[in-house]
Amino acid sequence: QSVLTQPPSASGTPGQRVTISCSGGSSNIGSNNVNWYQQLPGTAPKLLIYSNNQRPSGVPDRLSGSKSGTSASLAISGLQSEDEADYYCAAWDDSLNGVVFGGGTKLTVL
């Protein structure tokens, strides 16, 4: 059971907009930044969004992040087949004194 809660799966057709939620608590998302990672099949995770809503260089602006209270979300617009991957949210947890990850969301492009 992960400390951060994500839906196990999400799907959309090419061109659609999908959102992935990440729910936590006051000791993690409520008081620290959220980061999002993308893991393509058979590869290492890659930083996708940092500090709630910032994109690293090279990440297209059709990907965006937001945070409100103890929840965060990742939005992908103009869905493409290359977006098919697993997505994880993460945050520092002040109570556990460690990093907590969401369980991951498998995004399928139909």
Next chain:
Amino acid sequence: EVQLLESGGGLVQPGGSLRLSCAASGFTFSSYAMSWVRQAPGKGLEWVATISYSGGSTYYADSVKGRFTISRDSSKNTLYLQMNTLRAEDTAVYYCAKVAARTGTSSLCDYWGQGTLVTVSS
């Protein structure tokens, strides 16, 4: 170009020990915290441990506390994970990751290695 290259994985019997290494290059290793994150077969990401830039502070997941030790050697630009009293549930791909901060209290890993597989089985 930042590169992180893990090594040391393999097959080990329950109760055994293993030491993982992560050779870092392309950045000032001594200026950043470093983390280990693992992924069991078919499962999600699990944070294992983090060490601050100086090595003065370390943080561990409860699942490995007392059994695993994270350390670093800035003269060799290398991160280590000493794993003792290994259990079947420690079977996973272990990733080394650079933390985008000096302290260890961050979940922001901006670069990841390709991982090394540890299998604990008799």
